[in-house]
Amino acid sequence: MAQTLFEKVWRQHEVIAETADTPAVLYIDLHLIHEVTTPQAFQVLRERALPVRRPERTLATLDHSTPTRTEQVFGGVRVALAGAAHQVQELERNCASFGVELLAMASRERGIVHVIGPELGATQPGKTIVCGDSHTSTHGALGALAFGIGTTEVGHVLATQCLLQRKPRTLAIEVSGQLGEGVTAKDLILAIIGRIGIDGGTGHVIEYRGEAIGSLDMDGRMTVCNMSIEAGARAGMIAPDETTFSYLRGRPRAPQGAAWERALEAWRQLPSDPGARFDREVSLEAQAVEPMITYGTHPGMVIPITGSVPEHTEDPAFARALDYMGIEPGTALRDRPVNVVFLGSCTNSRLSDLRAAARVLRGRKLAPGVRMLVVPGSQQVKAAAEAEGLHRVFIEAGADWRESGCSMCIGMNGDTVARGEYCVSTSNRNFEGRQGAGARTLLASPLTAAAAAVRGRITDPRELLS
Amino acid sequence: MSEPIRQVRSRTLVMPASNIDTDQIIPARFLTTTTREGLGEHLFTDWRYAPDGSPRAEFVLNRVDPRAHRILVAGRNFGCGSSREHAPWALLDYGFRAVISTEIADIFRNNALKNGLLPVVVDEPTCRWLIDNPGVEISIDLERTQLTLAEGREVPFPIEPFARYCLLNGIDELGFLLSRARHIEAYERTRDGGG
Numbered sequence: 304m305a306q307t308l309f310e311k312v313w314r315q316h317e318v319i320a321e322t323a324d325t326p327a328v329l330y331i332d333l334h335l336i337h338e339v340t341t342p343q344a345f346q347v348l349r350e351r352a353l354p355v356r357r358p359e360r361t362l363a364t365l366d367h368s369t370p371t372r373t374e375q376v377f378g379g380v381r382v383a384l385a386g387a388a389h390q391v392q393e394l395e396r397n398c399a400s401f402g403v404e405l406l407a408m409a410s411r412e413r414g415i416v417h418v419i420g421p422e423l424g425a426t427q428p429g430k431t432i433v434c435g436d437s438h439t440s441t442h443g444a445l446g447a448l449a450f451g452i453g454t455t456e457v458g459h460v461l462a463t464q465c466l467l468q469r470k471p472r473t474l475a476i477e478v479s480g481q482l483g484e485g486v487t488a489k490d491l492i493l494a495i496i497g498r499i500g501i502d503g504g505t506g507h508v509i510e511y512r513g514e515a516i517g518s519l520d521m522d523g524r525m526t527v528c529n530m531s532i533e534a535g536a537r538a539g540m541i542a543p544d545e546t547t548f549s550y551l552r553g554r555p556r557a558p559q560g561a562a563w564e565r566a567l568e569a570w571r572q573l574p575s576d577p578g579a580r581f582d583r584e585v586s587l588e589a590q591a592v593e594p595m596i597t598y599g600t601h602p603g604m605v606i607p608i609t610g611s612v613p614e615h616t617e618d619p620a621f622a623r624a625l626d627y628m629g630i631e632p633g634t635a636l637r638d639r640p641v642n643v644v645f646l647g648s649c650t651n652s653r654l655s656d657l658r659a660a661a662r663v664l665r666g667r668k669l670a671p672g673v674r675m676l677v678v679p680g681s682q683q684v685k686a687a688a689e690a691e692g693l694h695r696v697f698i699e700a701g702a703d704w705r706e707s708g709c710s711m712c713i714g715m716n717g718d719t720v721a722r723g724e725y726c727v728s729t730s731n732r733n734f735e736g737r738q739g740a741g742a743r744t745l746l747a748s749p750l751t752a753a754a755a756a757v758r759g760r761i762t763d764p765r766e767l768l769s
Numbered sequence: 770m771s772e773p774i775r776q777v778r779s780r781t782l783v784m785p786a787s788n789i790d791t792d793q794i795i796p797a798r799f800l801t802t803t804t805r806e807g808l809g810e811h812l813f814t815d816w817r818y819a820p821d822g823s824p825r826a827e828f829v830l831n832r833v834d835p836r837a838h839r840i841l842v843a844g845r846n847f848g849c850g851s852s853r854e855h856a857p858w859a860l861l862d863y864g865f866r867a868v869i870s871t872e873i874a875d876i877f878r879n880n881a882l883k884n885g886l887l888p889v890v891v892d893e894p895t896c897r898w899l900i901d902n903p904g905v906e907i908s909i910d911l912e913r914t915q916l917t918l919a920e921g922r923e924v925p926f927p928i929e930p931f932a933r934y935c936l937l938n939g940i941d942e943l944g945f946l947l948s949r950a951r952h953i954e955a956y957e958r959t960r961d962g963g964g
Contacts, residue, residue: 318956319949325931328949330956340853342803347943356953368801386801393803437852437876453854453880455942463946465953469929501788502846502872535849537875601788601849619787619844713797722820734792734850736815 305576307473308542309508312448312573316431318465326467332430333360334460335416336403338394339367339715340435344458345397355401356464362425363398363405365391366415368715371678371705377409384717401461414681414707417441417649421525422683424554428543428570433460438649438731439538440531444524445551446543446573448508451532471537472582474507478515480589485765487659488523489651489729489748491515492530493595493605499585501603504536507582510575511541515589521550522655529650530731533602542574594764596636597733597746599624604733608751608763611635627735628743629723636745636761643726644675644756645738646702646749648712651729652680656749657688661696663753663767668700670759675702676718678710702756714739727755773939774885776910777866779839783903784829787844791856791877794848800855808855809862833904839866840907842899846870848877848888857881867909869916871896882932883942889916889926911937 306314313329321327341363348355355361368387370376391408398405406413412423417438420426428446433439435457442449452466459466476495482488496503509531511524519527524541531539541547548567551557558566593607604624606612614633615621625632630639646652646660657679669675677697679685685707688694694704711718712730714737720726722741729752730737733744747755750764757767799811816828824831841860847870848856857880860868867887878888889909891899898918899905905919909926911933916924935942 318952323930324934326929328946328952330953330960339800343805343854346804351943353947384801390801390803435852435854437850451852451876453852453876453883455854455880455883459943459946462943463950463953464957465946465949467931467942467946501849502874505846505872505875532850532876535846535874601790619785623786715797715800732790732792732850734790736796737792740796740798740815741820 305579307575307579307581308446308510308540308573309448309473312429312431313470315429316448321470326469328465329468330431331360331433331460331464331466333362333420333425333432334464335420335432335434335439336361336363336457337366337416337434337436338390340454341397341457342390342393343454344461345401347458348401348461353462355403355461358402358404360464361403361461363394363403364413364416364419365394365406365408366707367709367713369408369708370716371708371710371718373706376706387716411682411686414683415649415652415709417525417529418652418680418684421445421521422554422681424551424557427551427557427566428547429573433466437532438529440536441525441529441649443531443538443540444521444528445547446540446570448538448540450538472507474504474509474536475581475584476509476511477513477584477586478511478589479513479586480515481518482515482589482592485750485768486592486594487748487750488519488526490595491589491592492527493597493602493746494592495587496530496534496602497595497605498587499534501533501601502535504531504534507536509534509536509539510581511539513586516541517544520655521546522653525653526650530602533731543570594748594751596751596761597744598628598630598636600627600733600735602731602733602746605746606636608637608761637763638760640725640760641673641727641745641755642724643720644673644752645711645726645728645730646752647676647678647680647710648730649680649709650731651749652678652684654684654687656729657684657693660749660753661693663750663757663764664700664702665696667757669702669756673756673759675700675756676705676711677702678705679707681707700756711738713737720744727752727761771885771939771941774887774936775912776908777839777887778906778908779866780837780904780906781840781842781869781899782829782833782838783842783900785844785900788846788849789843790850791848791853792850794856795853795859800853805858807862808859809864812859812863835864839864840869840909841865841867842869842896844870844900845872847873849874852876852880854880854884857884857886861886869896869899882929882936885936887911891916891924891926895924
């Protein structure tokens with residue numbers, strides 16, 4: 304029978320298939336861990352005197368609560384927040400005692416967990432990948448089945464390399480045609496979330512397909528899959544193709560030599576078979592997508608940058624959200640002043656994101672009064688950006704150029720937006736208080752963020768791209 | 770092993786907002802903890818307290834005795850967003866034992882089940898009735914997977930059968946997975962051998 308990409312990967316990882324009474328025991332190929340969602344899981348292993356079953360299938364990094372100031376990362380200066388410092392020490396101690404590889408604070412391979420997995424070649428088509436972080440869906444861009452789990456489940460994977468899982472349903476999102484100039488993968492996924500809603504994917508694994516998806520580079524595909532969770536989906540996946548294979552070839556943790564050829568042969572079998580059935584299907588046209596920006600307090604409250612905030616919606620939280628944002632119903636967002644611009648996060652902190660923003664910022668300055676933070680997704684992204692001089696573009700424009708980490712997406716390390724300030728952010732969540740108590744977040748693409756930084760007002764980036 | 774759970778009987782506390790995300794339940798600045806305890810203090814903190822730290826009188830948690838309300842009724846898509854298990858930990862630490870909504874986000878629901886916080890999904894009319902009647906005493910019977918409303922009306926709710934079995938019997942899922950070690954070893958032999 305014709306199978307979907309998801310079904311193939313799922314079946315290959317069933318240690319025990321599900322029954323009416325019991326969920327499947329699903330094998331996990333790669334377990335990514337970080338400092339915030341693991342201390343209590345390691346504690347359970349200690350209490351029960353259990354080892355990590357497959358330490359070599361486990362990879363740790365530091366990202367969520369780590370500082371981004373160079374002197375705090377590499378110097379003798381104390382980490383800004385004591386609680387965060389303690390968490391970092393806990394992960395160092397746990398990795399040492401359980402034999403797990405840690406990309407430590409000063410490692411050249413450290414970075415945001417969802418940036419480094421693909422970058423190192425550890426993320427591969429057909430793998431099952433989990434992490435105690437909802438944006439684990441990112442890794443599906445390479446044709447992996449990747450999803451976020453809680454800390455109890457982190458403990459299950461550490462101890463058994465397996466999870467108890469019910470098989471989710473499938474949702475195909477077909478995107479025909481090509482995105483226009485100045486319209487990016489971020490705009491596409493925001494448009495998709497606006498269309499299906501922030502719970503439109505609940506209980507489902509999404510497969511993104513169609514011409515527009517196939518035309519995206521790997522960074523763009525990761526941006527799309529990253530925000531699957533913002534539509535409530537369990538995971539997002541894209542069939543591996545030549546773009547995927549050429550991205551992975553030669554990466555340090557990808558298969559090499561004869562093993563590469565064998566892997567390639569297996570990966571070519573993964574795409575959904577012709578005629579494979581999905582539980583639901585949605586389609587949209589890429590040409591119709593414009594640069595998108597959020598106006599409210601969840602990612603589904605989103606409009607084209609040329610448009611206006613609705614007068615009203617069926618969402619009972621609409622009025623409260625607009626009150627929090629200090630935005631009137633029915634008004635345009637264009638030309639509204641902004642205070643802060645954040646370029647970073649597991650959604651948009653890869654080299655092509657930095658290049659896109661630099662394209663707008665080159666030879667320009669930040670508007671007076673605007674603060675901009677540029678936080679590369681990994682130390683490798685940082686080094687690559689510096690090798691081509693992108694850091695000089697940001698610094699000369701007046702932005703802060705930082706070390707890698709989650710930073711102002713989640714604000715756990717002290718990189719926050721002040722109460723009442725407006726921040727155009729390339730991150731993934733505009734929830735109340737996400738970037739700091741009282742902070743007002745407007746999610747957008749790196750191009751739109753850079754345009755806002757230059758003008759000091761919300762700006763259609765296409766005006767600055769000629 | 771944990772304490773078996775068969776029934777939760779309590780008055781309801783109602784938060785009608787839809788899409789209550791885990792950043793509201795427990796903001797990220799409280800995630801630097803390395804234990805599971807004590808998070809109830811920070812539950813819904815930015816809705817409970819003004820910037821100067823004073824309680825916001827209009828917020829429901831500041832208007833009722835929390836110890837008398839162990840069932841939270843919320844609008845659609847409760848628990849969306851981050852995978853932080855700190856969200857159910859905070860709700861439990863505060864005193865809640867169940868959440869009722871028309872829809873509960875996937876990761877939150879999984880995390881809740883693993884900690885003995887019952888995620889109860891009901892139809893729209895039932896949820897509407899509960900929202901319109903805050904503070905009513907109801908009971909959630911896990912064994913019969915039924916909700917009994919104040920006037921005796923019974924409403925069935927779906928729950929994953931294995932999670933229900935574990936909760937009713939105080940069985941922890943890690944113990945179950947560990948007991949399947951032989952299957953896992955057999956699987957690893959076939960996989961690791963073939964690359």
